[in-house]
Amino acid sequence: MYTEHKLIYADARELGHLKDNSIDLVVTSPPYPMIKMWDNLFTSLNPDIGKSLSKDDYFSSFELMHKELDKVWTELYRVMKNGSFVCINIGDATRTIKDRFQLYANHSRIQTKFFEIGFDVLPVILWRKQTNAPNKFMGSGMLPAGAYVTLEHEYILIFRKGNKRFFTSPDEKLNRMESALFWEERNMWYSDIWEDLKGTKQNTNDKELRQRSAAYPFLLPYRLINMYSVFGDTILDPFLGTGTSTFAAMACGRNSIGYEIDSSFSKSIHNKISGEILGLNNYNLQRINNHIAFVESFGKEENRLKYINEYFGFPVITKQETKMKLVFMEFIEEIQANVYRTKYIDDKHIQNTGIKSLSIDYFQKVNTTQLKIAF
Ligand SMILES: C[S@@+](CC[C@H](N)C(=O)[O-])C[C@H]1O[C@@H](n2cnc3c(N)ncnc32)[C@H](O)[C@@H]1O
Numbered sequence: 522m523y524t525e526h527k528l529i530y531a532d533a534r535e536l537g538h539l540k541d542n543s544i545d546l547v548v549t550s551p552p553y554p555m556i557k558m559w560d561n562l563f564t565s566l567n568p569d570i571g572k573s574l575s576k577d578d579y580f581s582s583f584e585l586m587h588k589e590l591d592k593v594w595t596e597l598y599r600v601m602k603n604g605s606f607v608c609i610n611i612g613d614a615t616r617t618i619k620d621r622f623q624l625y626a627n628h629s630r631i632q633t634k635f636f637e638i639g640f641d642v643l644p645v646i647l648w649r650k651q652t653n654a655p656n657k658f659m660g661s662g663m664l665p666a667g668a669y670v671t672l673e674h675e676y677i678l679i680f681r682k683g684n685k686r687f688f689t690s691p692d693e694k695l696n697r698m699e700s701a702l703f704w705e706e707r708n709m710w711y712s713d714i715w716e717d718l719k720g721t722k723q724n725t726n727d728k729e730l731r732q733r734s735a736a737y738p739f740l741l742p743y744r745l746i747n748m749y750s751v752f753g754d755t756i757l758d759p760f761l762g763t764g765t766s767t768f769a770a771m772a773c774g775r776n777s778i779g780y781e782i783d784s785s786f787s788k789s790i791h792n793k794i795s796g797e798i799l800g801l802n803n804y805n806l807q808r809i810n811n812h813i814a815f816v817e818s819f820g821k822e823e824n825r826l827k828y829i830n831e832y833f834g835f836p837v838i839t840k841q842e843t844k845m846k847l848v849f850m851e852f853i854e855e856i857q858a859n860v861y862r863t864k865y866i867d868d869k870h871i872q873n874t875g876i877k878s879l880s881i882d883y884f885q886k887v888n889t890t891q892l893k894i895a896f
Contacts, residue, residue: 530784533759545754554586555614604686646677700751701845704838742769774848
């Protein structure tokens with residue numbers, strides 16, 4: 522099995538390289554309107570934004586910034602397939618302009634636009650980014666009234682184009698079964714508050730790039746891709762930055778396309794790619810190890826392990842997990858400028874090296890490092 526990953530260094534307000542109805546899932550995080558670090562970028566998209574910021578016209582600045590993002594959202598509706606999902610990580614902004622401290626509710630402005638365009642607006646995930654910083658209650662003493670609550674969350678907005686997606690042919694149905702999640706992952710991942718996603722470990726060595734990338738943690742696109750697409754789908758990120766969505770798509774056995782207006786990210790993504798295979802495979806191995814630890818305790822307590830996963834040979838909780846598999850990357854090659862192809866280890870090879878017949882006891886004895894060598 523192979524997947525393909527295209528990086529397009531161009532403006533996503535016009536997704537000219539993409540055909541209508543060609544994308545299965547969008548996972549992305551745009552520049553956040555009214556957050557200072559993005560003022561210059563928004564001004565480069567529309568110079569009127571710089572003018573309204575310099576006049577302290579907060580209302581126009583907020584609206585003009587969103588009008589630039591609206592162009593991307595409108596293009597998404599054209600390129601998405603019927604039944605496909607869009608997941609957008611966005612934070613609201615707080616800012617003091619002319620002595621007036623306010624919240625700029627980016628999440629609700631984007632939801633309103635998606636509603637207008639014709640997407641279905643679905644329940645959101647609150648990504649709680651708790652901080653223990655000693656100054657987190659700055660501005661508030663113990664005396665009422667007048668302090669502001671601390672902003673410690675971001676959103677993952679979720680939308681769908683059209684009706685539910687159908688899986689009709691036997692091949693499509695099997696692929697969907699193989700793309701399943703573990704039962705215990707379903708319980709956590711489909712919850713509306715994510716508290717366990719830690720801040721970003723940025724892998725790029727370029728300090729300046731790191732500061733202006735605002736990358737999200739790998740697990741954010743990785744989970745969403747597993748939740749809202751199947752093996753072989755095509756994932757689009759119109760605001761690619763450091764390429765986190767591309768790497769997540771590779772680990773998940775999905776194709777991907779990333780748009781990024783700033784071509785200076787190209788070198789850093791290219792350099793990162795060859796060094797990523799072990800790390801990416803490790804995310805999948807970690808899920809296996811977590812599952813094994815989970816069924817161990819679950820089985821002992823409740824004796825409810827009725828099913829065996831056909832691919833790995835370990836117990837699972839439900840019938841829907843019996844055909845589930847995870848893919849492991851063998852190599853990534855650049856097949857033309859900014860187009861990468863990932864080859865995955867054959868199912869048969871995994872079986873020959875013994876993975877299929879491995880028992881739960883074996884998995885418990887083997888740590889991740891040893892498993893990596895087996896591949
Ligand atoms: C919040 S960052 C995305 C970070 C990314 N999720 C990651 O993990 O690295 C937003 C990115 O969108 C890019 N961008 C802004 N406007 C754009 C546009 N019109 N077209 C394409 N990319 C754009 C910025 O250069 C920036 O890299």
